[in-house]
Amino acid sequence: MSDALLSTRGLSVRYGATVALHGADLSVARAGVSALLGANGAGKSSTLKAIAGLVPAGGVVRFDGQDISRWDNRRRYRAGIVYVPEGREIVPDLSVAENLLLGGYFASGRERATRRDMVLAFFPEIASRLHSPAGLMSGGEQQMLAIGRALMSGPRLLLLDEPSLGLAPQLVVRVFERLAAIQREQSLSALLVEQSFPMAARLADHAWFMRHGEITGEFTGDEMRSGGARERATSAYLGAHVPAEAHATD
Numbered sequence: 636m637s638d639a640l641l642s643t644r645g646l647s648v649r650y651g652a653t654v655a656l657h658g659a660d661l662s663v664a665r666a667g668v669s670a671l672l673g674a675n676g677a678g679k680s681s682t683l684k685a686i687a688g689l690v691p692a693g694g695v696v697r698f699d700g701q702d703i704s705r706w707d708n709r710r711r712y713r714a715g716i717v718y719v720p721e722g723r724e725i726v727p728d729l730s731v732a733e734n735l736l737l738g739g740y741f742a743s744g745r746e747r748a749t750r751r752d753m754v755l756a757f758f759p760e761i762a763s764r765l766h767s768p769a770g771l772m773s774g775g776e777q778q779m780l781a782i783g784r785a786l787m788s789g790p791r792l793l794l795l796d797e798p799s800l801g802l803a804p805q806l807v808v809r810v811f812e813r814l815a816a817i818q819r820e821q822s823l824s825a826l827l828v829e830q831s832f833p834m835a836a837r838l839a840d841h842a843w844f845m846r847h848g849e850i851t852g853e854f855t856g857d858e859m860r861s862g863g864a865r866e867r868a869t870s871a872y873l874g875a876h877v878p879a880e881a882h883a884t885d
């Protein structure tokens with residue numbers, strides 16, 4: 636994809652003798668949302684961490700036209716590649732405001748204030764809790780804070796690791812609606828890990844299916860939202876190869 640913001644070639648991750656990712660070729664369009672789907676242990680988090688530079692990886696990662704394969708995680712973060720971990724990992728004893736401040740650590744005072752206003756406008760739930768300890772908020776509010784903290788750094792590519800994990804369906808819908816609005820307004824690119832096919836279909840314009848560290852299928856957003864997509868997704872989970880259909884509109 637020539638207009639890709641991010642692309643990988645032969646991206647691979649191993650932990651000792653365990654190969655978690657066997658050479659993935661992925662790309663995320665500018666202002667696009669792609670999803671990675673797959674069962675537990677498929678290698679989804681490892682893929683995001685490899686892109687963020689948080690685990691050693693083989694293969695090539697290109698971001699905004701540059702080969703960043705040798706960049707460490709901090710350099711990638713400062714270039715705008717921001718990983719939002721599974722299970723949120725906010726700092727529970729710090730207040731909501733302090734957690735947001737951590738995300739804006741490298742920003743100037745003025746940028747920080749502007750971004751904070753934007754985050755609080757997107758997530759009024761956390762705006763009213765600014766001075767309470769983050770750990771006392773509900774799971775959904777903590778997820779909003781985790782996304783808000785990532786936005787404070789001025790990201791260009793959000794790597795969202797299961798933002799719906801442990802949330803009630805109603806809250807998941809709310810978090811995803813906000814994500815869709817943020818993505819529209821900020822022209823952000825995102826690579827999203829999800830176990831829920833319908834949730835991924837709400838946001839993504841492209842999806843890959845993973846199984847045992849391999850990409851086993853690929854869908855466009857339209858294909859994800861079309862009839863029969865779930866069945867084809869299921870066979871991708873089960874290991875059958877599902878080729879992406881050629882698309883007239885692109």
Ligand SMILES: Nc1ncnc2c1ncn2[C@@H]1O[C@H](COP(=O)(O)OP(=O)(O)OP(=O)(O)O)[C@@H](O)[C@H]1O
Nearest residue numbers: 650653654655673674675676677678679680681682
């Ligand atoms: N730090 C680690 N050390 C050793 N093995 C690991 C490590 N992290 C992950 N693995 C293994 O690598 C494989 C892929 O793990 P990964 O966390 O990428 O999967 P996942 O698709 O994100 O799963 P889940 O949906 O459960 O989060 C698994 O077999 C896992 O046990």
Ligand SMILES: [Mg+2]
Nearest residue numbers: 679680681721
């Ligand atoms: Mg994971």
